Amino acid sequence: MTLDSKIPSGPLKDKWDKHRFEMKLINPANRRKYKILMVGTGLAGASAAASLAELGYNVETFTYNDSPRRAHSIAAQGGINAAKNYQNDGDSIWRLFYDTVKGGDFRSREANVYRLAQVSVDIIDQCVAQGVPFAREYGGLLDNRSFGGAQVSRTFYARGQTGQQLLLGAYSALVRQIGLGKVKSHVRKEMMDVVIINGTARGIVTRDLVTGKIESHWGDAVCLATGGYGNVFFLSTNAQACNVTAAYRAYKKGAFFANPCFTQIHPTCIPVSSDHQSKLTLMSESLRNDGRIWVPKKKGDKRPPNEIPEEERDYYLERKYPSFGNLAPRDISSRSAKEVCDEGRGVAATGYGVYLDFSEAIQRLGKKTIEERYGNLFEMYERITGVDPYKEPMQIYPASHYTMGGLWVDYNLQSTIPGLHVLGEANFSDHGANRLGASALMQGLADGYYVIPYTIAHFLASNKLEKVDENHPEFKKAEEEAKDKINKLMSIKGKRTPSSFHKELGKVMWDKVGMGRNAKGLKEAIEEIPKIREEFWKNLNVTGESNDLNIALEKANRVADFLEFAEVLAWDALEREESCGAHFREEYQYEDGEAKRDDEHFAHVAAWEYTGVGNKPIRHQEELVFENVKLAVRSYK
Amino acid sequence: MKLTLHIWRQKNAQSKGHFEKFQMNDVSEDMSFLEMLDLLNERLISEGKDAIAFDHDCREGICGACSLTINGTPHGPEAATTTCQLHMRKFKDGDTLYIEPFRSRAFPVIKDLIVDRSAFDRIMAAGGFVSVRTGQPQDANAIPISKEKADLAMDAAACIGCGACVASCPNGAAMLFVSAKISQFAMLPQGQPERKRRALNMVNQMDKEGFGACTNHYECEAVCPKKISVRFIAQMNRDYLKARILKEKD
């Protein structure tokens, strides 16, 4: 199979306009004859569902949360990028495009990224029109801040709750359509499988998390906006329920999984404190605007931070990357933190932490300004650690945060399964090997508000779909498979809890497929993962009943998929024999420790095809063509 | 530290619930409250028992999923803190804790500590939005909004929809939740065209859902993890009255 990205021809700047003109439309009266299933109601899913319903399509949404308002997107803190150039500091669509391609270490598609930068401008207008209360200056205009990987201020924010406000904006548009009867909302329902009829995705099978009932739902098109898989590392900044199940089961049905090894480790999270830890809390990257990162120059210096004199501190990011300093991109900041900790200069209880210090900023700007900018983040930090960051520097350490990889999609956001579209973090499309801060919210909303409403119409208008409903034998078959899977999980009755397997897997992934990777470790991981999986299917214990609300069963069902998916991730990391963006292979670095990219052999997307549990999947390649930016060494010095 | 827990167990909406007692001997101060429950659940599953069901997701105090009434107070003893952000260092060795679901007529129990808060979504669907279609609206800076107004709108918008206000109110009123949304839009130019309709429709839906009336106990503000102010209730009442009078006139 050749991967056709369907990138429109013509100059970069005109591709999207031209494509929008060339795509087929569906006339307003006919739209109500179609039904679209939207799995996921985060930023991508909620914005898409609302926009499609406004156009007249019938939409059904699905979420495992008790309300669309609680999707993981709600936790995004720092902000959303847009090339508005309100600050007059030289920003432009071209610059946002360039920064994103460069930030992604030249592993994304130019055309997709350019479109993203183009529509970013509309997103802010749309959100303001919905009543999203972005931060403003005294003159009444919108305020901006800067984020890692950029030298302009293009990030819009709503205190430290930007994701919440954007999601509530999209949710309000969605509930409006629910009230109007155009959207049917299914909550506490988890997708178990996609159903494919004559080669096209025509529905899904879900499990009702309250009653345990397995149900079928048909549609004319299926969209997955099911988020990322960062929880494959067990500890991450993701919400507890985030999982790979929807994307992975689509992969098992023939959708290719692209670049799974591109996983982002966020540099500023609260370090691990104990074994009981269930998640790692992100301290927004925006803190790096005013906080300075350092460790003691001496190894094993156990003095309290305020007693370490200025000249004995190593502000290592400022030292190594003078032009970006503390705002160096995430992968670089994360790796630098690991480096100084591996050298034995780390702080925190475990020795795996670095300081993020605000004392200089408080002196310069006053406590009040700092409080205005970051008040809620400081409070959160104190609540979790018991330390007051106004008085003592924060301790931070990198943690799994975001996944650039995802289901492969073409320019229209369609996967390799016709009719199956993938939006938001669940797809692989725009961030290459590393995502810049404040660009995930932008991408989720771009996909949902401005891309999918057009491309779905084109899909529906170009394909003559047969009529199907839930009685089709393919639905019955998928229901049976889902029931079998649940029964299997329930019937093992071994000794170990679902979480214990998740933890065990997470440790292997973090140690061997985490921030620094090498062939030896990756090969070991590829041997160890199947063993954990085997043990899982022999020794798992799920208590309670399957026809009831059962949190152990929900967890086991998700862990089962992580245990298979982890292997695909490791294979991808092993076969990408270069370092690029967040994928750092220790064998491929320059003498100064910078990542060594190999454009000759790896300027492509790796898209994996399922071949059976435990079998090595088939690696396909989509070559990346760069006509508008020059492939350069990504320097932030 | 050691704790004695009395946790509400209830199989489903139809059955009657009861407290079940658990002894915890290995709780560490750094754990969050939910991590303490995770630990108990790991033990229960290992003993072949059904885990205690509770809602949670972000564990960062922002999604509004976690609930729990701890010793009679929604989200427990620490002010302005959700249950997921509450840490065990706030408790003492030997404490006895009663852990219950958020109780209210409009929030039926689904299982154990999980309640059904979908009434909030229905109130939102009745008017918690600005009717604007996705498209190419005017430039975001076309209408300046003073910083004070924008900040106040943000104060209201900070509501996480957890329902602690309802659980704390002797009347089971949802006024704080509803007024926060109404006030957010009432303070912004974008919210003006539908301001009256919104107040009428949301308040009517709130009444239909079986939430009680406000008799100024202000318990809601006291337990709100996001410190939403009861001033917004006054704002809502003004908008609602105005809308009703004008409606009666037409």
Ligand SMILES: Cc1cc2nc3c(=O)[nH]c(=O)nc-3n(C[C@H](O)[C@H](O)[C@H](O)COP(=O)(O)OP(=O)(O)OC[C@H]3O[C@@H](n4cnc5c(N)ncnc54)[C@H](O)[C@@H]3O)c2cc1C
């Ligand atoms: C702590 C934190 C802070 C962040 N801060 C920022 C920031 O400042 N700026 C930025 O740009 N990005 C940020 N990000 C990243 C960004 O928040 C996410 O990438 C983005 O919100 C993902 O949106 P989404 O719509 O793709 O998916 P999600 O919001 O993850 O939504 C997934 C949806 O799918 C549903 N779902 C999943 N699987 C199933 C299934 N099997 N069945 C049914 N439903 C399912 C879920 O219920 C949910 O509704 C942050 C991320 C984290 C973790």
Ligand code: FES
């Ligand atoms: S779990 Fe999200 S607010 Fe507590």
